[in-house]
Amino acid sequence: MSVSAKTFAVAGTEAIAAKGWLGAHKYLILRRLSQAGFLGLFLLGPWFGLWIVKGNLTSSLTLDVLPLTDPLVLLQTFAAGHIPALTAVLGAAIVAAIYAMLGGRLYCSWVCPINPVTDLAHWLHMRLGLKKGWQPKRSTRYWVLAMVFAVSLATGTLAWELVNPVSMAHRAIIFGAGFAWMIVLIVFLFDLFVSRHGWCGHLCPVGAFYGLLNEKSVLRVSAIRRSACDNCMDCFAICPEAHVITPALRGTAGETPIITHRDCTACGRCIDVCSQDVFRFTHRFADRPERTDGPIEPLNAPTGAA
Amino acid sequence: MTDTREGHGLTRRRVLQDAARAAGGCAAAGLLLGLYAVEARELPAEALRPPGALPERDFLGACIRCGLCVRDCPYDTLSLAELGRDGAATGTPFFTARDVPCEMCDDIPCVAVCPTGALDPRLRNIDDARMGVAVLVDQEHCLNYLGLRCDVCYRVCPLVDEAITLERSHNTRTDSHAIFAPTVHADACTGCGKCEKSCVLPEAAIKVLPARLARAEAAEHYRLGWEEKEKAGAPLVDGLIDLPDRGFEPTLKLPATGGSQ
Numbered sequence: 178m179s180v181s182a183k184t185f186a187v188a189g190t191e192a193i194a195a196k197g198w199l200g201a202h203k204y205l206i207l208r209r210l211s212q213a214g215f216l217g218l219f220l221l222g223p224w225f226g227l228w229i230v231k232g233n234l235t236s237s238l239t240l241d242v243l244p245l246t247d248p249l250v251l252l253q254t255f256a257a258g259h260i261p262a263l264t265a266v267l268g269a270a271i272v273a274a275i276y277a278m279l280g281g282r283l284y285c286s287w288v289c290p291i292n293p294v295t296d297l298a299h300w301l302h303m304r305l306g307l308k309k310g311w312q313p314k315r316s317t318r319y320w321v322l323a324m325v326f327a328v329s330l331a332t333g334t335l336a337w338e339l340v341n342p343v344s345m346a347h348r349a350i351i352f353g354a355g356f357a358w359m360i361v362l363i364v365f366l367f368d369l370f371v372s373r374h375g376w377c378g379h380l381c382p383v384g385a386f387y388g389l390l391n392e393k394s395v396l397r398v399s400a401i402r403r404s405a406c407d408n409c410m411d412c413f414a415i416c417p418e419a420h421v422i423t424p425a426l427r428g429t430a431g432e433t434p435i436i437t438h439r440d441c442t443a444c445g446r447c448i449d450v451c452s453q454d455v456f457r458f459t460h461r462f463a464d465r466p467e468r469t470d471g472p473i474e475p476l477n478a479p480t481g482a483a
Numbered sequence: 484m485t486d487t488r489e490g491h492g493l494t495r496r497r498v499l500q501d502a503a504r505a506a507g508g509c510a511a512a513g514l515l516l517g518l519y520a521v522e523a524r525e526l527p528a529e530a531l532r533p534p535g536a537l538p539e540r541d542f543l544g545a546c547i548r549c550g551l552c553v554r555d556c557p558y559d560t561l562s563l564a565e566l567g568r569d570g571a572a573t574g575t576p577f578f579t580a581r582d583v584p585c586e587m588c589d590d591i592p593c594v595a596v597c598p599t600g601a602l603d604p605r606l607r608n609i610d611d612a613r614m615g616v617a618v619l620v621d622q623e624h625c626l627n628y629l630g631l632r633c634d635v636c637y638r639v640c641p642l643v644d645e646a647i648t649l650e651r652s653h654n655t656r657t658d659s660h661a662i663f664a665p666t667v668h669a670d671a672c673t674g675c676g677k678c679e680k681s682c683v684l685p686e687a688a689i690k691v692l693p694a695r696l697a698r699a700e701a702a703e704h705y706r707l708g709w710e711e712k713e714k715a716g717a718p719l720v721d722g723l724i725d726l727p728d729r730g731f732e733p734t735l736k737l738p739a740t741g742g743s744q
Contacts, residue, residue: 222554228554231551231555232549232550232551232554233548235547235548235549235574236547236549236551236599237551238596238598247547250547251547251599254544254545254547254599257543257545258544259537259541259544259599259600259601260600261545261547261598261599261600262598262604264598265598265599268598313508314505316505317505317509320506320508320509321509321512323509324510324512324513324516325513325516328513328516328517329544331517332521333541333543333544334544335546335547335548336520338548338573339520339572339573340516344574345573348548348550348563349565349566352563352574353562353563353565355564355565355566355567355568356565356566356568357565357573360566
C-alpha cells in the first residue's frame with residue numbers, strides 16, 4: 178500500500194506489459210474512432226454528397242427527419258429572449274434525454290472535437306514534464322456556465338457561441354474555418370502551458386452543462402474489482418477528473434464501487450491503464466463489488482494519496 | 484491550509500473566498516464576453532441575412548448557427564460567417580448580393596429548415612421577404628442615367644415593373660433622347676440582390692443595402708394633405724378657397740439698376 182517505484186512509472190506501463198499495447202489502449206482507440214466517426218458523419222455530406230446528417234453539433238437534421246439540437250445552445254436562445262420553434266425544442270429534448278440516460282459527459286470524451294486537442298496538449302504537457310500550473314477550482318466551470326447565461330440575458334445574443342471552441346472547431350471543419358483555428362490553438366496552448374487539464378476539467382461550461390445531465394445516467398465505470406487494486410496509482414495519473422475515482426476505488430465495504438461523480442466523462446482510460454482489471458464499464462445498478470482472490474475490500478483508505 | 488483547530492470560521496471563510504474568486508473571475512470574463520457580444524452585433528452593410536430573418540437584434544438571439552439554411556439553399560447563396568473574416572457574428576448565415584444573390588425560391592427551403600424560427604416560418608410568399616432594399620447609389624456612373632439603354636438591373640429583377648421601373652425623362656445632354664432611370668420601389672423590393680449582381684459596371688451602381696441605411700422615415704406627425712383629403716372623401720377644412728396657380732414666368736420685371744456698371 179505504499180508509494181513505490183511503480184507509482185512513478187508512466188501510467189499504463191504495467192498494463193501494456195500485462196494486456197499488450199492494444200489491450201491497454203482499447204478505449205482510447207474506440208474513443209478516437211467515435212470522435213472521428215461523429216465528425217465523419219457530418220463530413221459525408223459536404224465532402225461526398227452523402228447527406229445522412231446535415232448541420233453541425235449545435236443543431237442537425239439526420240436523414241431529413243430526426244432533429245437534434247444542443248440543449249445548452251437552445252437554453253442560450255431562451256436566455257437571449259427568443260422562444261425557439263418546436264423543431265429545436267424537440268431536438269434539444271431528444272439530445273438531453275439521450276445524454277441524461279446514457280451519461281452526460283460521454284459527450285466530452287466520445288463526441289466533442291476539442292477533446293483530442295486537449296488530450297494532445299496533456300500528452301505533450303506530461304512529456305515535457307511541465308508543472309500543473311494554474312489550477313482553478315473544478316467548480317469554476319459552473320460559474321462560467323452561469324456567466325454564459327448572464328451575458329446571453331444581458332446582450333440578447335448567444336454569448337457563448339461567439340467564442341465556444343467546441344462548436345467553433347466543429348463548424349470550422351464542416352463549413353470553413355476563418356480564424357476559428359486560433360480559438361482552438363488558444364485552448365491547446367492554455368492546456369499545454371498554463372493549466373493542466375485546465376479547459377475540459379475546470380473551465381468549459383459545455384462540459385459543466387453535460388455534467389449536470391450526468392447525475393442519474395445509467396452507463397458507469399465501476400471499480401468493481403477494487404480488492405485487486407495494487408495501488409500503482411495509474412488510474413489517478415491518467416484520469417482527467419481524478420477526484421471521481423477515490424470514492425469508488427477507496428470505498429469500504431457497503432460503499433458502492435461505481436464511479437457516480439457527475440464529472441466522470443466515462444472515457445474508460447482507467448480501464449485501459451489498470452493492469453489488475455479493477456475497472457469495468459457497467460450500469461449504475463450493479464453496485465456490488467466483485468469478489469477476487471485477494472482481500473474482499475481494501476483494508477483502509479490511504480490518506481492524501483489522491 | 485485548512486486547520487480544523489480554528490473550527491468552522493476558517494473553513495467558511497475559505498469557502499466564501501473561493502466562491503468570491505470564482506465569481507469575480509467569471510464576472511471579469513463575462514464583462515469581456517459581453518463587450519465582444521455587443522461589438523459583434525454590428526452587421527456589415529454588404530452582409531445580407533436570408534429571407535425571413537428576424538430583425539438583426541432578435542436574430543442574434545435566435546440563430547443557433549447550425550448552418551441548415553446554408554445546406555438547403557439550392558444555389559449556394561448562403562454561407563456561415565467565419566471568425567475574423569466575414570464581419571457578421573461568427574457562424575451566422577449571410578449572403579453577399581454581388582457574389583451570389585438570392586434566387587427567391589418559391590418554397591423558401593432555408594426558412595423551412597430553420598429549427599429555431601430565426602428565419603420566420605410565417606414568411607410564406609417569397610415576394611414578402613425583406614432582405615434589404617436596392618438603391619441606385621451612383622447615378623453618375625449608371626449607364627441608363629448616362630442616356631444608354633443598359634436596363635440590366637431592371638430586366639433581371641424578379642419583380643420587374645414592380646420593384647424596379649424605368650422612369651422616363653428628357654435627356655438634356657443630347658436634347659433629343661430620353662433617359663430611362665432605373666427606379667427602385669422599396670415597398671416591392673425584396674432585397675434579393677439580382678440587380679446588384681448583374682450590374683455591368685466593375686463596381687455596381689445599384690446595391691442592396693440594409694433597410695436602416697436605405698430608407699428614410701417620415702416624421703410621425705406628418706400628414707399629407709392630399710392623402711387625408713382622399714381618406715376623408717372631402718376637403719378637411721370647409722370653405723377653403725383654391726387660389727389660381729401662378730405660372731413660372733416672372734410677372735414683374737425688375738428695373739435694371741443703373742450706376743456702377
